[in-house]
Amino acid sequence: MIPNESTGTDKLLGAIEGREAKAVIESTGNMWLRLYLGLEEAGVDVVLANPKKTKAIAEAKLKNDKVDARTLADLLRAKLIAHCYVPPESVRELRGLVRHRISPTRDMTRVKNRLHAILDKYELEFTGTDMFGKAGMMWLWSITSKLTELDQFIFDAELRHIETLKGLIKEVETRIAKEGSPRVRWALVQAARSAVQWDDHYRTKYQRIMERRGDGKAIVAIAREIAVVMYLMINRREVYRFSTDAFKTKKRKKLEGESKKWAKMMEVPAGGITA
Known part of the structure; x- marks a missing residue:
């Protein structure tokens, strides 16, 4: 048994050193990533198996619904592994940033809902277009005096929370934009x-x-x-x-015209091209 940690990866690489090897790892949560990256970095050809599809293949081909290490190896040897797509490191990092953005964005939604509940309680309504934009936030800060002492405390805390979350979201979005193509x-x-x-x-x-x-x-x-x-x-x-419909028709005619123009430009004379 090889532990799923850096020492385990080193032990496995030592066991296959000097041999031609190909590895298959079953995708289970994020437990596969450390071993996958360790083997990939060492130059081992690694395949990430889709557990659900691989189990179905095992049942159909091997008459066995138990997908253990030996079964995976047999399926890999027979080229019957259902692959999972593993994006390159740059894409994995971007996905990590996007996942990180989800948490403060969800928090922002919850905070806004709590503020709306307090406003509904006092029948206060913002007449502008964006209550959480610059003008809207100024209005929200200005109405705290209309609330009871307890609601005023909660309202102030939620407004400060929004300002903090806006800063966090902006930082992450700036990083995502810089990382993009x-x-x-x-x-x-x-x-x-x-x-x-x-x-x-x-x-x-x-x-x-x-x-x-x-x-x-x-x-x-x-x-x-x-x-x-x-x-x-x-x-x-x-x-x-x-x-x-009018815009689509206009666009289609324009594309057809450009297509014909390019086709004509690419035509080769019957006698060929002479230098």
């Missing part, structure tokens, strides 16, 4: 510039943000929304919901 960022910004000219949905949102935060912040916000929309369209297999 500069080429993708550039492409999204170019798409955003075009979108605010031709798309009513994005134009309206851009103008609203631009009035408060300026052109740069507004374009980045539109670029981010475009990235989210593309992701959801691909995953949900949906068409762009804000598009009109």
Whole structure:
């Protein structure tokens, strides 16, 4: 038995040193990661097995529903392992940042819900567009005197909590943006510039943000929304919901025209090309 720790990995690598080896590890929570990375770093070809699919294969091929180390080895030898995708280190780090962002974002939602409950209790309503934006926060701080002493204490604490969470979320989002591909960022910004000219949905949102935060912040916000929309369209297999039939027809004709133009440019004369 080899323990799932650095000493265990060293022991395993010592046992296979000088031999041609391929390893298979079953994906169980995050317990597989340390061993996987240790073997990968040492140059061992490692496969991460999908437990559910591998068990089904074992039952069908080996007539055995017990997937132990020997069964995994037999399936690997027969090339019957159902693989799990293991992203490269750069992607794993980005995923870690995104997971880290989830916690303060959920906390923010809970805090906002508690503040809404207190406002409902006193029938206080914000008439602006963003109660937790700059103007909204100023309003929230200004109404604390209308609350009882106990609710005032809770309200103040929750407002301070929001300010702290905003700072944490901003730090993580800045780090995520810096870690992302500069080429993708550039492409999204170019798409955003075009979108605010031709798309009513994005134009309206851009103008609203631009009035408060300026052109740069507004374009980045539109670029981010475009990235989210593309992701959801691909995953949900949906068409762009804000598009009109007239716009789609116009876009299709433009693409067809460009396609014909490029096809004509790529045509080779019947006699060939002469230098």
